[in-house]
Structure formats: structure tokens, C-alpha cells
Amino acid sequence: MRTEKRPVVSVIGTANCTEAQSRQAENVGKLLAERGAVLVCGGRGGVMEAACRGASAAGGITIGILPGPDPESGNRYLTVALPTGLGEARNALVAQAGQAVIAIGGGTGTLSEIALALKAGRRVIGLNSWSATSWEGDHLDILMAGDAEEAVRLALMEES
Amino acid sequence: MRTEKRPVVSVIGTANCTEAQSRQAENVGKLLAERGAVLVCGGRGGVMEAACRGASAAGGITIGILPGPDPESGNRYLTVALPTGLGEARNALVAQAGQAVIAIGGGTGTLSEIALALKAGRRVIGLNSWSATSWEGDHLDILMAGDAEEAVRLALMEES
Amino acid sequence: MRTEKRPVVSVIGTANCTEAQSRQAENVGKLLAERGAVLVCGGRGGVMEAACRGASAAGGITIGILPGPDPESGNRYLTVALPTGLGEARNALVAQAGQAVIAIGGGTGTLSEIALALKAGRRVIGLNSWSATSWEGDHLDILMAGDAEEAVRLALMEES
């Protein structure tokens, strides 16, 4: 009997986030867990921790792909901490891990993950995150969501 | 409330394994799952697939850290498939992911994981796997187990 | 006697570039080589190949950090081909390799390298490349250059 593979969604955003972003992230985590999705993130604080807190409270599985080599460096709402020792190169892993990526706010690390996810053909949903324009005037192909509910629906491709 | 972080054990070994190794790996997976440990592996066939099959049948969580970029390239007993696109460099991740690593048989990829795990200070348990000797006559610091039961006990540092 | 370490500049941009971008890249490569700088790039075609062609013709050293495992997959103007097998995660290496990064045009891969370079504290110079705006209205801290000459001067922090 084949194991039921769970849908995986990456949640990205900065370790330094606002109260409002923290609430959004927590809500995203909760909604993903309620739908049976596994939450993957960079494993640190801020947006990542808030999303894990929401998912964990709803009984979900959370996986942190940590930049450093120490499994204890992750936030305390991780079911599984994966220390990589890869530094910022681990961003490519977080970006590819999910079938979809939800970006909440974020700095240059988050922007790199958005770009890497798009390059890898992943669906990217933005909640008050980056926009970017190429020299030719092309915009990044990010699906803009108005709230956590819409972000999760877009990530899991549910009909509204 | 802090999420209960699960113990994580990596199981390594070749995609081309013998029947006996496959049975050992399946048993290791089952025993790990029964103790609540998360099983991490390279996500492919052979030893990796057999260990996941055993863990999955016992209700455990299995995570495959895949060399390629495609989440569908993992074996069918994975709870979560993490495509990395890192090729053989993903061996460093598998080697570090667990607090302990159980090696079953294996080729040069497995040997690289044993060495990387030791370098990272992880506990390494061998089941009919590699032995190596340095130019100074030092032996690799692998704990040799006689069977799956002993391997899992050593990995989780249980008293016998 | 300490070896004279050469300044290193990364040149990034897409494998699919326009004629005008190719000329700019070739000129950037030539100017970097004339100043004794080592050129690092992703090792492939388009902007990367043109920059290497310019550097090589001027007697410079060119290093290609290739995504795949095959040293023969690089362009033909590389002094040294470094196959990584890391896929897109090698972008983090290209982004960090130079003390400065010159971006010419580019797609999402290039955008990820710009973001990773800024995250790593590298100086980033854009020649008709990306611009991006965060949710807070912050712009990426890219130095915009009007031509190859200015880009190289900014990369090497020469007075004009």
C-alpha cells in the first residue's frame, strides 16, 4: 500500500516581521494544517515561527530547513528540524520543497526564495511581499492574495 | 506550548541492495516508527525504500531528501518528499539530518554519508556496512550492530 | 611570500540574451581582465559566455561555476570549469564569489543571484537588469550603471 503523500507548502518571510505579518503567518499555518498539508519553512523566527505555531496548534507537521548545522537552532514549533549547514544556499531547498510557496513580507532572503521558486516552476503566492520588474518591463509571476484564507486556497489550488 | 520535537534518525544504504538488506532495512524502519522517531533518508529505492515501507506500515513519518529537483522521483513510502536538486551534495544533508545514522550495506555514496556524519559529530551505527582505516591505522568510529533491534537501540541510545 | 590574491567579480545574466546585452557583457569581461580581475560566472551561454569571451581575449582568468556535474558543459571561454551538480543552489555560490556582482539583463535565476548577493553583503551593479520593491516600498540596493565602463568602475570601486 502506497503511503499517502501529503501536500507540501513552503512558507517564507523574514525573521524580523511585524505583528500583523505574524498574525497572517500564524493563520496561514493553521489553515494549511487543517487541510492536511505539511508546512516547510526556513525553521527560524518571525514569519517562520508564527506559521509553525499556527500549524502546530492545529496538529500539523512542520519541517524547518535550517541554514546552520545545529538541529537545536530552529524555532520551538518544528516537528522536524533539518540542519543543513548550507547557509543561504538552503534557500533553494526551501523554495523547491513545496508544490507552492506562500511569501509573507520579507527581505532579500525572501526575494531570493521567490525567484528560485519561480525558476523551479513552483506556484508563488504573495501576501504583502515583493514585486519586481525586469529590464524588459516583465513582472514576476506572483499570485497576490488578500488574506491568509485566499493564500492557502491558491497554494492548494482549491476552488473558492 | 512547545511542539514535541521528534527524534530523527537517518537511514542510509544503496539503491541496489540484497534481499537480506531489504528485510533489515524494513525492520529498522518499523522499529524506529514504533518508538516515535522520524525516519530521514535519501528518498530513493533499495535500502531507503525498504526502511520507509517498514516505517510507513507502522504509522511513522518518513522524509526523503531527494538528489533531483522532482518531488515525484521519490519512493512511494514517503510522507514528505523534499526535492533538493543538489545531486550528491545532498548526502551532507542526509548525514546531518538525524541525531544518529544507521548504515545498511552501501556503496561509495553511503561511505561518503558515513564520513560526513562522523565529521558532523553524529552517532553512526553500521549493519554490515563499511569499515575504513586511515594512513595512521585509525578506524572509523562506527558502532557495529548485529541486527535491526540493536541498531535502533544504539541510534536512540536506549539501555538494552 | 604571500600569493597576490586577485580581485574577483561575478558577472550574472541569462543564457538567452539580446545582441546588445551580449556586446555589453563582452565589454565588461574585457575591462575586468584588463584590470587583472578574475571573472566568475555560471559558466553557461548568453551573457556568461559573452563576458568570458571578452575576458579571455584580453588574457584574463575565467571561472564557471556550473549547475551540472559535467565539466564539459561549460562555455568554451572558461579557464576553469567547476562542475557542482548543485542545480540552482549554485546561484548562491556565484552570488557570493565576487566582491562585487555585475548583473546584465536576466530572468528569475539572475534575480535570485542579485538577492542572494545583497543578502551576503556584496556590492551589486545593474546594467539594464531587475528592479524590485518590497511591501514596505523599499527598493533593492542596486547600483545602476549606464555602460560597461561604469559597471566595472563601480565593481572595483575605482574613482571616476
Place this chain on the structure above:
Amino acid sequence: MRTEKRPVVSVIGTANCTEAQSRQAENVGKLLAERGAVLVCGGRGGVMEAACRGASAAGGITIGILPGPDPESGNRYLTVALPTGLGEARNALVAQAGQAVIAIGGGTGTLSEIALALKAGRRVIGLNSWSATSWEGDHLDILMAGDAEEAVRLALMEES
């Protein structure tokens, strides 16, 4: 005109080496440089530094693939320092960089590089380095060299 791509040889070994190993490594570096080969290594001290010192004194190009993110953390005989921030995962890059790998002494990091190089199909030459035996009694396919001269000849596949 195609750039003349230089042969690339990786030299691996520990940062803590004996005097005798240091002399061997320096000699290996010198002989590689005299034949026009580029020397790639992990960029740190011990065997790596000695090999770079020998190559540099003979006018060769030396490239250090550093584990950390800081270009200044390499030894002082590097022509080019490539900071990766990948930690021990950078071993996979060092192992693959050369068409051949010369291992001098070494600890578990070196053993991982030997195994990764063999896995990637590279030619591995050992100078008083590791030997290993699989559960089936197979030995690692390392070419044993008696001195630096023989190691370099084997690496470059020269007739004796």
C-alpha cells in the same frame, strides 16, 4: 578562438597534517603547476595550504573552495578564494572539481571527499591516505602512489 581550458586537479587532506605530509603536498602543488594544471582545494590550512604554497611558488593558479562565507578565511597562497557558505557540503564540490583527486593523509572530511569523487567517476590517487572495505569485501578503487611525482603522473595520466 576557444580558450585553452586547463587541466584541473583537486588536492585534499586535513588542516592538521604532519611535516612529512606538508612536504609531500607542497611538492604535489609544485609539480602540478609546472605541468600547467590548476590546483583546486578546500582553501584552508595544512595539506591544502602546503599544496597551494608549492603551486604558487611555481607560478600556478590555485583555487580554494571555502566552507564559510568569508573570502578572507582562505590560506594566503590562493589565487582565487571562492567562499561558499555550504559548510561540509562543499566537500562534494572539491571532490568533483578536478578530473582527478590527490588525497594526502586526512580525516573523515577527506574520506568523504574520496568517496564522493569515486561516486562522481573521478580518478582518485592516494598518498598515505585512507583505505576502506565494504561489507562485501570490496576495496575502494584508489590508485596508491608512492610519492608526489607518481601521484601527479597518475592524476594527469602521463606515461612514466
